[in-house]
Amino acid sequence: xxxxxxxxxxxxxxxxxxxxxxxxxxxxxxxxxxxxxxxxxxxxxxxxxxxxxxxxxxxxxxxxxxxxxxxxxxxxxxxxxxxxxxxxxxxxxxxxxxxxxxxxxxxxxxxxxxxxxxxxxxxxxxxxxxxxxxxxxxxxxxxxxxxxxxxxxxxxxxxxxxxxxxxxxxxxxxxxxxxxxxxxxxxxxxxxxxxxxxxxxxxxxxxxxxxxxxxxxxxxxxxxxxxxxxxxxxxxxxxxxxxxxxxxxxxxxxxxxxxxxxxxxxxx
Amino acid sequence: xxxxxxxxxxxxxxxxxxxxxxxxxxxxxxxxxxxxxxxxxxxxxxxxxxxxxxxxxxxxxxxxxxxxxxxxxxxxxxxxxxxxxxxxxxxxxxxxxxxxxxxxxxxxxxxxxxxxxxxxxxxxxxxxxxxxxxxxxxxxxxxxxxxxxxxxxxxxxxxxxxxxxxxxxxxxxxxxxxxxxxxxxxxxxxxxxxxxxxxxxxxxxxxxxxxxxxxxxxxxxxxxxxxxxxxxxxxxxxxxxxxxxxxxxxxxxxxxxxxxxxxxxxxxxxxxxxxxxxxxxxxxxxxxxxxxxxxxxxxxxxxxxxxxxx
Numbered sequence: 001x002x003x004x005x006x007x008x009x010x011x012x013x014x015x016x017x018x019x020x021x022x023x024x025x026x027x028x029x030x031x032x033x034x035x036x037x038x039x040x041x042x043x044x045x046x047x048x049x050x051x052x053x054x055x056x057x058x059x060x061x062x063x064x065x066x067x068x069x070x071x072x073x074x075x076x077x078x079x080x081x082x083x084x085x086x087x088x089x090x091x092x093x094x095x096x097x098x099x100x101x102x103x104x105x106x107x108x109x110x111x112x113x114x115x116x117x118x119x120x121x122x123x124x125x126x127x128x129x130x131x132x133x134x135x136x137x138x139x140x141x142x143x144x145x146x147x148x149x150x151x152x153x154x155x156x157x158x159x160x161x162x163x164x165x166x167x168x169x170x171x172x173x174x175x176x177x178x179x180x181x182x183x184x185x186x187x188x189x190x191x192x193x194x195x196x197x198x199x200x201x202x203x204x205x206x207x208x209x210x211x212x213x214x215x216x217x218x219x220x221x222x223x224x225x226x227x228x229x230x231x232x233x234x235x236x237x238x239x240x241x242x243x244x245x246x247x248x249x250x251x252x253x254x255x256x257x258x259x260x261x262x263x264x265x266x267x268x
Numbered sequence: 269x270x271x272x273x274x275x276x277x278x279x280x281x282x283x284x285x286x287x288x289x290x291x292x293x294x295x296x297x298x299x300x301x302x303x304x305x306x307x308x309x310x311x312x313x314x315x316x317x318x319x320x321x322x323x324x325x326x327x328x329x330x331x332x333x334x335x336x337x338x339x340x341x342x343x344x345x346x347x348x349x350x351x352x353x354x355x356x357x358x359x360x361x362x363x364x365x366x367x368x369x370x371x372x373x374x375x376x377x378x379x380x381x382x383x384x385x386x387x388x389x390x391x392x393x394x395x396x397x398x399x400x401x402x403x404x405x406x407x408x409x410x411x412x413x414x415x416x417x418x419x420x421x422x423x424x425x426x427x428x429x430x431x432x433x434x435x436x437x438x439x440x441x442x443x444x445x446x447x448x449x450x451x452x453x454x455x456x457x458x459x460x461x462x463x464x465x466x467x468x469x470x471x472x473x474x475x476x477x478x479x480x481x482x483x484x485x486x487x488x489x490x491x492x493x494x495x496x497x498x499x500x501x502x503x504x505x506x507x508x509x510x511x512x513x514x515x516x517x518x519x520x521x522x523x524x525x526x527x528x529x530x531x532x533x534x535x536x537x538x539x540x541x542x543x544x545x546x547x548x549x550x551x552x553x554x555x556x557x558x559x560x561x562x563x564x565x566x567x568x569x570x571x572x573x574x575x576x577x578x
Binding site for chain 2: 053054055056057058070074075076078080081106112113114115116143179180181182183259
């Protein structure tokens with residue numbers, strides 16, 4: 001079994017150049033801590049599952065061996081250019097696509113120059129993968145529900161188990177998704193409603209206590225009430241791939257807000 | 269129209285953006301090659317191209333559902349934007365080298381007028397910005413020579429965030445802001461609402477080995493077809509108010525892409541013209557419903573038909 005480490009992290013670009021002493025800086029620091037920890041555990045490859053990379057015709061797995069460029073977020077373009085550079089384990093990408101396909105999930109390994117890498121994956125990689133280890137990227141299939149995403153993750157667990165490279169799985173997702181609809185002073189950022197804040201903390205408490213089954217049951221209501229990002233399928237993926245196991249609680253390194261949405265750095 | 273200068277809107281186009289249309293045409297900018305397909309929609313765009321050649325507008329302004337912004341209605345405001353746009357959904361069909369000339373002064377003015385009307389808006393000034401495939405596809409299909417400056421407006425998340433009425437009101441204001449900016453600019457503008465009609469689609473390509481296999485292309489469902497025809501008939505009859513009344517149901521039941529606000533923005537900018545729109549073509553792309561339709565405002569003025577402020 002090569003799944004060595006896992007985490008859930010936010011992926012908005014506010015974290016890359018945060019104001020000193022801000023909540024954004026605290027979240028960014030927690031993500032660099034995740035990077036330090038996974039390196040100390042001997043991780044040699046990071047797999048990203050970002051709910052900002054949405055696919056429609058089944059799931060996509062990135063298979064271009066080397067990707068670099070400059071990214072500007074479509075929504076947060078005023079935050080500037082984000083240089084990125086990825087080494088992708090393309091052989092393992094093919095293995096993942098084959099494993100998922102064999103399990104009945106339409107999955108394609110893609111290799112196109114200029115294919116847009118999503119902001120979430122880039123932000124996470126910039127903060128976590130500071131020494132350029134190999135990566136993998138998996139899209140979030142728009143039409144897979146929570147249970148299907150658990151099953152999809154499970155199909156990749158077999159590919160991971162059959163591979164010897166120590167691997168970290170990083171799910172990139174917000175918690176509550178209610179943004180402030182106008183510009184705000186980042187120093188005054190906070191969760192956009194008390195209800196969202198309470199829900200986020202309730203979910204974090206369940207994950208921290210290892211009560212994942214209980215969390216699974218609450219996710220539909222949580223997602224509907226708080227617009228949790230893409231139905232909070234990031235947790236489903238972590239459940240399926242074997243990163244979030246019952247009674248093995250996650251450790252919350254940081255919780256905060258990014259433009260009103262919920263953000264947590266959770267180590268599994 | 270009232271205004272402080274002689275700028276005006278020549279007309280508006282419902283200009284859907286399935287990347288398949290560019291793929292089918294095999295332009296030099298797009299890397300993938302095809303044997304054609306979706307001709308009815310492409311022939312419809314031929315008529316748009318001819319019209320624009322005759323009109324010679326100063327600018328084309330496009331509102332695209334695929335430039336999604338969380339905060340505000342943003343506007344492309346870099347003089348030249350160049351790069352490679354790869355469709356994240358259909359990368360095997362659309363890998364397009366774009367080279368856009370932006371009318372920055374008009375873009376900034378639209379953003380300013382939007383703010384003056386209480387909307388959140390900012391100019392997008394980053395030269396490394398990758399333009400979305402919706403904007404590029406609509407503009408390519410309308411004007412493949414790319415010899416007319418453009419302005420691109422983002423689709424704010426408001427239709428998915430607020431109730432339909434609030435979101436609709438935002439798009440009406442954005443249309444007003446666009447009209448005022450055009451009037452003040454003294455320019456002759458053509459508008460493009462870059463959206464499909466019904467938007468339920470197949471979750472797999474019917475023939476992955478031949479995406480342009482027209483024997484496998486059809487509307488997603490008869491219910492969608494009926495919705496599309498109902499909307500098109502209202503537009504062809506110039507019954508804008510009846511359209512407004514059914515739009516919420518259309519968005520809900522046909523997952524219509526008009527929800528992103530492009531059509532409402534354009535109709536508002538044109539002051540909701542009581543003018544029969546001309547249907548140039550209707551077709552399906554991976555199950556979605558798409559119509560290329562035109563509002564020629566010069567025809568409206570010559571016929572003496574009116575427009576209305578909502």
